[in-house]
Amino acid sequence: MEDFSPRFPAAGERDPRFGKVQKRKREHDCTTASSESGKPTDCTTGSIRNGDLVDNLEKQFGYFSTSGQGVWGELSKQVASKLSERVYAIAAFKGDKMICSCSGIIIHWKPRLITLLTSASLVRSFHDESKISEDLTIRVWNEYYQYADAWLEQYDLHHNIALVNFQAPGCASPASLQHKEQLESGSKVVAVGCLFNSRKLMATSGIVMDKLSRSDGEEFIVSTCKVSKAGTGGPLVDFNGFFHGMNFYDVEQTIFLPRNIILKCIERFGIFRAENKQGGHCAGGIITRSTNNGVNGSPDSCLYPQACVDRIHENLRSRSYPLPTKFCGGMVLVNGFEEKFPNMDGTCGDGLNQLSKEVASNLSRSVVSLASFSGKRRLFACTGIVIEYNLCTSVLTSASLVRSSEDENRIDDNLRIEVRLPNKQYVIGKLQHCSLHYNIALVNIVASPYLHAASLNHQVQFESGSEVVAVGRIFAVGKLTAISGTLTDKRSKFDCTELRTSTCKIRKGGIGGPLVDLDGHFIGMNFYDEEETPFIPRNLILECLRRFETERSIAADMCNLNRWPVPKPYWVYPAASDWDMDMNVKVDMRAATLTLL
Missing domain, CATH: 2.40.10.120 (Thrombin, subunit H)
Structure with missing residues (x-):
């Protein structure tokens, strides 16, 4: 039997790494x-x-x-x-x-x-x-x-x-x-x-x-x-x-x-x-041999080479994130747009496992991610669901995507909207309609065979305690993320009194994403809050869509517009209890950071 010892031979001998006779060349x-x-x-x-x-x-x-x-x-x-x-x-x-x-x-x-x-x-x-x-x-x-x-x-x-x-x-x-x-x-x-x-x-x-x-x-x-x-x-x-x-x-x-x-x-x-x-x-x-290049692993030392720090800073600026004082001691970014939905134990959620294969497949082709840009700088990222509206392919999402950073009661018409499709391709979106009062926006995109338009017209009724799934798609990586929960009778602390809540704990990237039942029926559109997840129910969305047919946005007294707060990102040192140094890692996902490198 042939000897497969992991030594590395001289020229002309069999090399177990490559399995053929190696001829050395300069x-x-x-x-x-x-x-x-x-x-x-x-x-x-x-x-x-x-x-x-x-x-x-x-x-x-x-x-x-x-x-x-x-x-x-x-x-x-x-x-x-x-x-x-x-x-x-x-x-x-x-x-x-x-x-x-x-x-x-x-x-x-x-x-x-x-x-x-x-x-x-x-x-x-x-x-x-x-x-x-x-x-x-x-x-x-x-x-x-x-x-x-x-x-x-x-x-x-x-x-x-x-x-x-x-x-x-x-x-x-x-x-x-x-x-x-x-x-x-x-x-x-x-x-x-x-x-x-x-x-x-x-x-x-x-x-x-x-x-x-x-x-x-x-x-x-x-x-x-x-x-x-x-x-x-x-x-x-x-x-x-x-x-x-x-x-x-x-x-x-x-x-x-x-x-x-x-x-x-x-x-x-x-x-x-x-x-x-x-x-x-x-x-x-x-x-x-250890070749740690002089890197000091102590909590108070900066672990990143300067070239790496410069690259991270550039990445953060391009995403409108604040810069940390230093990259050391486990500082992490909270409230970024790249966090997956977490389970109660801190692991990443996978609520799609609660759904049938057909329902999960349809959702994966219906849910997209969107981002708004000013030049090369990304201002906002969120989730949307593909629907058919007036014979066009549109994405239903949150109006936070296009709000002006200087005045949240105004739309910034100069933003470029990019939509990341389920096949990870990017297309340019165009704002069709917007309601700042109900925080709803419609973005028109070109039709694609990779997309499946979700239906909002069904007669299914939902009650408190019904099992539901919140779905999002992370713009930076194009990955779906989902978490299951139930409908509740709890009132949202947001201004909009028509909102309902669920126990699904989403993250900022899930704003504008769908809430569905276990059969895939659309229940509403999610917004983000740290204590509960409010959502605008389907009937109110349908009413807004009907009104969009005759006017660009829902008329409202500018002084009485609902507020839709979105928490700002910030850097923290997570508490020692948030980290488990054993091989089986359990981490508070609110402190999980975005992909930077």
Whole structure:
């Protein structure tokens, strides 16, 4: 049986990372190398690994998560969602040239800092495979994050393991390596990876095969999952989402380093202990090193490099958010537009699970996100629902989208409205009608086959205690978020006396989003309040729409307009009780921040 030891061979030997005979070329020859298609390839495109035979680092394997096909149709929504949040694409650059690209998964989180497990191939020196390259720039991202600068924290060249750290506001849910689930020969598994340039998450399924023995007593395992080079370092999980190993690319078969060996390596790193080892050391032949680049993890230190701070400041200004005094000590942004709806325990809500597959599918095609811009600066973001109005495709949403920042009793006609569709494409919207008194707006958009117009005309009646679901779509990432609850008799504290309330706890990004029953019938449009969620009921919306047919906005005494307060964003230090430093993270989502990096 062939030896799949994770050593890294000299020229002409089989390399378990790439599964083919590697011919060394000088780095400056890479622009003349030919790809499998026979076309010249430039290393700035990210399609080569520093002189190895050219191989497309963006090559797909299995199915993309957005397709809903293949293994994604077999995984539960919860498992698929967790994988999309935890699996990252990681790339190493020398200057502007991509040297290597692979995948990784979150294994550790603490406020401001995320640790990814990946392959040491990311940083291994091309000239001396017993060493790492010191002059590389590491970047990471997944479906939710923009580019983030990262650094190598620990590595083990013997087992081809690397831990990569990067700083990110908010919270993350790591994969647990310390569960009790076991794999056996024939077990069904899923190999997951992420493409760097496109951020597309992909996966393929297979089964576990027999173990391969090694001379030193340790073992690799083979699965029938076929991954591309982009899947190197990516996780192997079961259909319940439990982590079981890290994949390595090979032409003939996919081997993975099992979880028990990974755990032993990470225990040597001390990553799960408070007293993390610092500096290089060698223990039992395992080469490890911490490269924290002088970053101090104390609560009073600023963890962000200046370039990262400048980028975050620019991002905040572009979203009309205030700047924090400093990015340290776990400061988080409250009342941003990017927060998902939370459950009572602080986890992210998924109220769509309460609905049938057909109802959830229709809602996913009906609910869009909107944002208003003054130049390049975003002023407001919210949710809307697609309806047919006067034979046009329109979005029903909140008039807060177009209110003047200087005078909330006036519409700003100079704003640009962008609408993010369910397929994540953007279209320009045009304000059709608006009622500042009832905080309702209609935005016209071009028709799209991706959209499903919701019906507001039904005869279903609703009473206190009825089960309902509030739905929103986050403009920054295009993701749906939903939370379930019940209708209540409680009066809203807003001026509008016709409003009703529900126990659904939404966030600011859900303003203008629909409240529906479990059959998908439209009940009303949500507004945001910290204590309860008020909504304007369907009958009042229909009355406004009828009046829109004869006048642009509902006539009202300007002195008696209803007020529709929207809380301002601000930065806070969350209380110590809000953070759980264990692997199972529970965080007060009111303190969860937006995606900045």
